[in-house]
Each structure stands twice: as structure tokens, then as C-alpha cells.
Amino acid sequence: MSNGIIRPDTVHLPQEEPGFSLSDIKQIIYRKWKPALAVTIVAFAGIFASEALKTPKYKSETLILLENSKTQNSTSIAPGGNQGFTGYYNLKDFSTEIYVLRSYSLVSQAAQKLKLRYSNITPGEIISSLSIRQASVNEVPTDVLIVSYTNSDPEKAKAVLEALGETYVDYSLERQRAKASNAILFIDNQLPNAQKELDKTSMAIRDFRRKYSLVDPDTHAEAVTKYKLSLEQESNGLQLDLQRLKNLKIELESRLIKLGQDPETIAASSTLSQDSVYQKLASQLKDIEANYALGKINFHDTYHVMEELKLQQQELRQLLNKRAREILGKSASPEIQQKVLIATNSTTVKSDSRTPTTKNSQPGTSNNSILENLSTQLVETKTQLAVLEKQKKSLANIQKEVDSQFQLLPQLQQDYSQLQREYAVKSEAVDYLLKRQQELEIAEAEANAPWRVLNAPYLPSKPVSPNIQNSLSRALMLSGLLGIATAFLLQKLDQRVRKVEEIKQITRLPILGTIPRVENPMIETVTSNRKSSYSYYYSSFTEGLRALAMNLRYIVTETGRIKSLALTSSTSSEGKTTISYNLGVVLTELGLKVLVVDGDMRKPKIHKIAQIKNERGLSDIIANNESWTDLINTEILENLHVLTAGSNNPNPIALLNSEKMTEMIAEWEEEYDYVLIDTPPIGVMADAKSLATEVDSFLFVTGIERATRKGIINALDILGSSNCHMAGFVANMVDRDFDYYAYSYYDSYYNQQKNAGTTDNGTNMSEGNESQGRLQQIVRQFRRR
Numbered sequence: 075m076s077n078g079i080i081r082p083d084t085v086h087l088p089q090e091e092p093g094f095s096l097s098d099i100k101q102i103i104y105r106k107w108k109p110a111l112a113v114t115i116v117a118f119a120g121i122f123a124s125e126a127l128k129t130p131k132y133k134s135e136t137l138i139l140l141e142n143s144k145t146q147n148s149t150s151i152a153p154g155g156n157q158g159f160t161g162y163y164n165l166k167d168f169s170t171e172i173y174v175l176r177s178y179s180l181v182s183q184a185a186q187k188l189k190l191r192y193s194n195i196t197p198g199e200i201i202s203s204l205s206i207r208q209a210s211v212n213e214v215p216t217d218v219l220i221v222s223y224t225n226s227d228p229e230k231a232k233a234v235l236e237a238l239g240e241t242y243v244d245y246s247l248e249r250q251r252a253k254a255s256n257a258i259l260f261i262d263n264q265l266p267n268a269q270k271e272l273d274k275t276s277m278a279i280r281d282f283r284r285k286y287s288l289v290d291p292d293t294h295a296e297a298v299t300k301y302k303l304s305l306e307q308e309s310n311g312l313q314l315d316l317q318r319l320k321n322l323k324i325e326l327e328s329r330l331i332k333l334g335q336d337p338e339t340i341a342a343s344s345t346l347s348q349d350s351v352y353q354k355l356a357s358q359l360k361d362i363e364a365n366y367a368l369g370k371i372n373f374h375d376t377y378h379v380m381e382e383l384k385l386q387q388q389e390l391r392q393l394l395n396k397r398a399r400e401i402l403g404k405s406a407s408p409e410i411q412q413k414v415l416i417a418t419n420s421t422t423v424k425s426d427s428r429t430p431t432t433k434n435s436q437p438g439t440s441n442n443s444i445l446e447n448l449s450t451q452l453v454e455t456k457t458q459l460a461v462l463e464k465q466k467k468s469l470a471n472i473q474k475e476v477d478s479q480f481q482l483l484p485q486l487q488q489d490y491s492q493l494q495r496e497y498a499v500k501s502e503a504v505d506y507l508l509k510r511q512q513e514l515e516i517a518e519a520e521a522n523a524p525w526r527v528l529n530a531p532y533l534p535s536k537p538v539s540p541n542i543q544n545s546l547s548r549a550l551m552l553s554g555l556l557g558i559a560t561a562f563l564l565q566k567l568d569q570r571v572r573k574v575e576e577i578k579q580i581t582r583l584p585i586l587g588t589i590p591r592v593e594n595p596m597i598e599t600v601t602s603n604r605k606s607s608y609s610y611y612y613s614s615f616t617e618g619l620r621a622l623a624m625n626l627r628y629i630v631t632e633t634g635r636i637k638s639l640a641l642t643s644s645t646s647s648e649g650k651t652t653i654s655y656n657l658g659v660v661l662t663e664l665g666l667k668v669l670v671v672d673g674d675m676r677k678p679k680i681h682k683i684a685q686i687k688n689e690r691g692l693s694d695i696i697a698n699n700e701s702w703t704d705l706i707n708t709e710i711l712e713n714l715h716v717l718t719a720g721s722n723n724p725n726p727i728a729l730l731n732s733e734k735m736t737e738m739i740a741e742w743e744e745e746y747d748y749v750l751i752d753t754p755p756i757g758v759m760a761d762a763k764s765l766a767t768e769v770d771s772f773l774f775v776t777g778i779e780r781a782t783r784k785g786i787i788n789a790l791d792i793l794g795s796s797n798c799h800m801a802g803f804v805a806n807m808v809d810r811d812f813d814y815y816a817y818s819y820y821d822s823y824y825n826q827q828k829n830a831g832t833t834d835n836g837t838n839m840s841e842g843n844e845s846q847g848r849l850q851q852i853v854r855q856f857r858r859r
Contacts, residue, residue, distance in 0.1 A: 103561055114560075118549050125548070131539040132227070133222050135221065135235070135529075137218050138526075139525060184234070188233060203224045229533065239527045239531070268503050275496045298476065312465060319458050323452065323455045326455060333444070362386050571776065571786070577803060584801075589649070591778070616660070618808075619653070626748075626773075636748075636771050637749060637770055639750055639770065639771055642756045642774065643756070645782070645785050648776060648807075650806075651672075651752050652683060653806060654670060654751075655752075659714060666747040667745075667746045668714050668746060670717070673761070678718060678719030680716060689721075690718075691719050691720025693729055695720070702717065715746070757786075766798035772801065
């Protein structure tokens with residue numbers, strides 16, 4: 075047969091998730107409640123006894139008010155201290171004050187006052203029993219401290235608090251005066267420096283105004299902005315005038331071109347005609363040219379008078395040319411100037427001919443008038459354009475200068491504002507210091523204690539320790555926690571399996587059935603007329619066995635369907651024998667013929683469960699070579715035959731490993747549908763290993779809370795080394811309350827049927843029996859839970 079076991083050392087078991095669920099906690103407490111309860115009781119008694127036997131102690135209290143708004147405001151030296159800020163105490167944090175009040179120096183002063191009454195009292199003794207906390211109303215902290223002192227002598231507790239109250243009040247008065255004196259000294263040291271800084275800032279403001287010649291940069295910025303806007307408006311108007319004159323110039327030049335005249339030449343000639351010096355020289359030139367023309371009639375050109383006139387004519391023309399260049403300058407190109415000079419010379423020559431005017435000359439006179447008018451307008455337009463261009467250039471220079479000033483304004487305003495802020499802050503600081511100096515001087519003269527005792531200490535009449543109620547609660551809580559911790563520790567140290575899932579992970583075998591934990595794990599029967607009647611008392615047990623029986627019927631080995639099955643376990647008390655017998659009973663329900671053999675010759679139990687005698691059995695058959703048919707008990711149930719273990723034998727392994735045993739198993743397989751052999755625990759005894767190759771398969775029974783992980787692994791190692799076939803495992807004693815494999819549904823269903831009015835054997839119950847059955851059911855549920 076093939077070995078169907080997966081060795082546990084080669085299986086990687088999944089890691090359990092850390093932590094505990096509520097179900098796990100419930101299981102742990104349920105299983106370990108006895109040791110946990112014992113530890114809880116012992117711990118409760120010890121803790122409560124230690125608390126109850128303590129020496130009685132008395133506690134007295136007094137209230138100290140730390141805030142006095144009058145002195146508090148008078149000693150505040152922070153700016154704005156009188157406007158919404160009432161000083162340090164409004165923060166409601168008295169950690170520093172409490173630390174000071176518990177200091178050794180202050181407590182020593184109080185101890186000195188008590189030396190006359192209690193000579194052995196020490197500051198350390200007072201501090202160890204002294205408690206100071208801040209009082210609160212509706213979780214809002216107040217300015218009141220609760221000072222309490224605990225001692226075995228109630229009068230001493232009151233006296234200590236009285237001395238502490240006097241010491242605290244004296245300390246607050248001394249500190250108040252010291253604060254005022256220190257504040258005045260501080261102001262005396264700071265005031266000269268503050269005044270010096272204020273003068274320095276004032277001088278900086280004067281230098282700023284002198285440097286930039288302004289009083290207020292904001293006012294200056296407003297004026298510069300208005301002036302800049304006016305310049306922009308003036309520039310826009312000037313631009314419009316320039317455009318208008320340019321259009322007029324273009325129109326005049328167009329009209330002159332239509333008349334066949336060069337606008338530039340006409341404009342230059344008109345400009346020259348308006349110059350008096352140029353006209354005077356031109357008039358002199360005309361006169362000389364006229365005299366020269368008249369003298370030419372009477373004299374030759376070589377005559378000295380003619381030569382002199384000719385020389386004067388040349389000099390005047392040179393003067394005219396020079397004057398024309400001076401007047402026209404860069405406004406006319408050299409070509410235009412040359413044309414103007416030629417036209418002027420030709421004009422002077424033509425004017426010599428005193429030709430009388432005819433009728434044909436009238437149109438020329440009209441054209442000359444138009445030309446003269448157009449040239450005059452053109453000259454005036456150009457003159458205005460030149461003037462406006464100069465104005466535009468001058469205006470642009472002014473705008474540029476204004477823009478540069480305008481760009482400097484933001485920085486000037488920022489610098490001036492910074493100086494003004496510094497001046498305001500320093501001025502306020504100086505004024506405040508002067509004011510506070512005067513107030514502190516008055517406060518120092520009127521100083522009173524800011525702290526005072528609200529409630530005087532009282533003489534306690536009842537002890538505060540030990541407190542029986544608190545001691546009970548504390549002992550109960552601590553002992554309960556200790557008991558739960560004990561349960562968890564024992565659970566952690568316990569290696570027994572607790573759930574079916576654990577067995578599946580360890581064995582890696584198929585699960586064939588789960589049998590719930592019940593009080594009476596038996597299927598009750600009656601044998602009248604060899605008819606069986608099955609009770610459903612805790613029928614979840616029966617349903618578990620039926621499921622096991624049905625699963626066995628579908629298991630097939632290499633040689634075919636299983637007929638002989640050996641049941642074993644890792645250790646004793648796992649319910650192996652009970653399952654062997656009851657499985658046989660369930661198989662007979664299916665109409666099968668079953669033989670149950672007690673193969674545990676060391677501790678036989680089948681006969682006890684079947685309630686038959688064990689005088690002779692398996693050991694006698696093998697040892698005496700008897701016929702097995704003579705010793706089989708067939709009177710228990712129909713189709714259920716039982717073979718007991720028989721008398722004790724010193725060597726059971728030899729009997730199970732004998733040829734006789736092999737032959738009988740073969741005969742049994744021929745005679746019965748199923749042969750169930752109950753064997754000793756394989757983890758304890760090696761008897762079952764003798765049957766490894768004789769039976770068709772092994773069924774491994776594991777008891778919840780009975781089998782250990784190590785025991786299961788060891789048993790599987792032994793079975794694996796014997797080369798046997800493993801059908802699977804059965805989980806026995808499964809807790810129905812904590813394991814989902816249990817048959818809780820069937821249990822509740824059949825319990826309802828029982829409550830409906832039937833007894834275990836199917837007869838009607840009377841009203842008294844029904845009430846008694848319900849009461850028994852409640853008791854059973856209570857025991858389980």
C-alpha cells in the first residue's frame with residue numbers, strides 16, 4: 075500500500091495572525107477558568123489585606139488664591155498690558171508656581187515655624203505628604219490652588235497647612251515688592267537708551283527732508299503725479315498741432331507742384347525775400363547792374379568806370395550768396411540753395427530790361443500773386459513746424475526729468491514711512507516707560523500680598539486611608555487582570571490542540587468527521603426483537619458519526635474500497651474506542667454488516683461500552699488457535715458483531731503481528747462490509763504498527779484539548795515509517811461553542827424536537843417530565859458556558 079502521509083517536517087504551516095479575537099479570549103477564559111479563578115482569589119485577598127492593614131491617615135485642605143488683579147496690573151511692564159492682557163496668571167498654567175510652593179526653601183520656612191510644637195518635623199517629611207493642584211470649574215482652570223497635607227495625626231495636618239499658608243502669603247508679598255523694584259530699575263536703565271534712539275530717529279527724518287527738499291513724500295508724490303499728467307496732456311495737444319501743420323504743409327506743397335514750382339525752392343526764395351539785409355543787397359545789385367547797362371551804351375567794357383561797376387557787381391553777388399547760405403542754413407539742401415541763387419541772379423538781370431507791360435503779361439501777374447501767397451503760407455507753416463518741434467523736444471526733456479523723479483518716489487515714500495514707523499514705535503516706548511515708571515513707584519509704595527488664603531485649613535475627623543471601597547475596587551481590578559494574565563500564560567504554555575484547523579495544518583490529512591463534545595457520547599439502543607431504536611439525545615454526536623460513516627464509504631485505495639479500518643490516536647483518552655464502537659453502530663443504520671474488534675489488549679474498553687463480558691476474545695483466539703466465529707458477540711444489534719480483546723497477554727505485539735491475525739483479517743473482509751479494529755495509541759504503544767500492512771487503511775483520531783502538537787507529529791512519523799495508507803483524521807470532542815466545525819445546528823434542531831414533547835425512546839412526556847427536561851437542558855447549557 076502507498077503511504078498517504080505528508081511528513082509534517084516538510085510542510086510549511088501558515089503563520090497565525092497576531093493578536094486575539096473576542097472568540098479567542100472567550101475560549102481561553104472558558105478553558106483556564108479554574109487556575110485563573112484561583113489566582114484571582116489569592117491576589118484579591120493579598121491586595122485587599124495589604125490595603126486594609128495600613129495605618130489610618132487624615133488629610134486637611136486649604137485654598138490659596140494666586141491672582142490679585144490690582145497688583146497684577148500694576149506690576150505688568152509689557153506694552154499694552156492694560157488692554158486685554160491681565161498678566162501671566164491669565165494663562166491658567168501654574169506649573170511653575172506649584173513647583174516653587176513645593177520647593178525645599180519655602181517648606182523649610184514653614185517647618186521652622188512648627189519647631190516649637192513638633193520638634194522632629196523636617197522639610198522632607200512635609201514635601202513627601204504635600205499635594206498641590208489647580209482648582210477648576212467645569213473643566214475650566216481657575217486662579218485657586220488646592221493645598222492638602224496627609225498625616226496620621228489630624229492636628230498636625232492642620233498645623234502644617236496653617237504654617238504653609240502664612241509662608242506662601244509672605245513669599246507673595248516679598249515677590250510682589252521685588253517685582254516692582256526690579257521693574258523700576260529696569261525702566262531706569264532702559265529709558266536713556268530709548269530717548270537716545272528716539273532723538274536719533276528724529277534727526278534722520280530732518281536729514282531726509284533737507285536732502286530731498288520736501289516735507290512729506292506723499293504730498294510731493296501727489297504734486298508730481300498731477301504735473302506728470304498735465305505734461306502728458308500738453309504733449310498730446312502739441313502732437314495734434316504738429317500733425318495739423320504737417321498736413322497743411324503737404325497740401326501747400328501739392329498746390330505749388332501743380333503750378334510747376336519746386337516747393338523747396340519757392341520756400342527758400344520766400345524766406346530770402348523776407349530778409350531785409352538780403353533785400354538791401356539785392357537792391358544795390360540791381361542798381362549797379364542798371365548803371366552798368368546804361369554805361370555799356372556809352373563806354374567800352376574796358377573803361378575804368380565799367381570795370382569798377384563790374385567789380386562792385388561781383389562783390390555784391392558774393393555777399394548775396396553768403397547771406398543766402400546764412401539764412402537758409404541746414405533747412406535747405408545745397409542743390410536748393412544753388413537753384414535759389416541762380417534764380418536770384420537771373421531776376422536781377424531781368425529786372426534791368428525796362429520792358430513795358432502788354433496785355434499778354436496780365437496772366438503772369440496773377441500767377442505771381444498766387445505763387446507769392448502760397449510761398450508765404452508755406453514759409454509760415456514751416457516756421458510754425460520748427461517752433462513746435464523745438465517745443466516738443468523741450469517738453470520731452472521735461473517729461474524725462476519728471477519720470478526720473480516719479481520713479482524715485484516709491485523708494486522715498488518707503489524710506490520716509492520706515493522712519494515714521496520707527497519714530498512712532500520709539501516715541502510710544504518712551505511714553506510708556508515714563509508712564510510705567512510713575513505707576514510702579516506708586517505700586518511699590520502701596521504693595522500688598524497678591525496671594526491670600528481663601529479657606530483656612532480644617533481639622534479632619536475621618537481618615538482618607540485606607541478607603542475600604544477603593545481598596546475593594548482596586549483589589550478586584552488588579553486580581554482580575556492577574557487572573558486573566560494567568561489564563562493567557564497557561565494557554566500559551568499549553569501545547570494541546572484546540573481547534574480542528576490546527577489539526578488540519580499539522581497532519582495535512584483530509585478531515586473525515588468532527589465529533590462534538592457531549593456529556594454522554596453514546597448512541598442508545600434497545601434490543602427487543604433485535605430491532606434497534608436510536609436516540610437523538612445530543613444528536614449532534616450522532617450526526618458527526620453519520621458524516622464520518624458517509625465519508626468512509628467514498629474512500630478508495632489502490633486495492634479498492636476500504637473494508638478493514640484500524641483506528642488509532644497519538645495518546646490515550648482521545649475517544650478512539652468510543653468512536654470505534656459508535657461508528658460501527660452508525661454503519662449498521664446504513665444496512666451494512668460491521669465487525670468491531672478490540673485490538674487494544676493492554677487496556678481493553680470495547681466490552682465496557684458495549685456492556686458485555688470480556689472473558690475470552692481476540693488474544694485467546696490467536697494464542698489458542700481457536701475459531702473466531704465462536705467468540706463473536708452478535709446479540710448487541712442486528713448486523714453489529716463485537717470481538718472483545720480477551721484475557722491479558724504479556725506480548726500483544728506478537729499476537730497482532732502473527733499469521734493467525736493476518737488470516738482472520740482476510741476472513742473478516744470476506745464476511746463483513748466493514749471491519750473496525752480499535753488499536754492502542756500509536757504514540758504510546760507500537761501495537762498498531764503491527765497492523766500497518768494488514769488493514770486497508772488507518773483512521774487517525776485526535777481529541778481536542780487532549781492531543782498535543784508534538785504527540786500528533788510523533789504519531790504521524792511512526793505511521794509514515796510503516797508505509798501504511800491513511801484514510802484521514804477525525805476530530806473528536808470539538809467544542810460546539812468555539813469551533814465552527816461543531817454541529818450546533820443539528821443540536822439546536824433536535825433539542826427543539828425534544829422540547830416539543832417526546833422522550834428519548836419516542837414516547838410522550840407528561841407535563842412534569844417536560845419541565846424537568848427543560849431544567850436539565852438549562853443546567854447542561856450553564857455547565858458548558
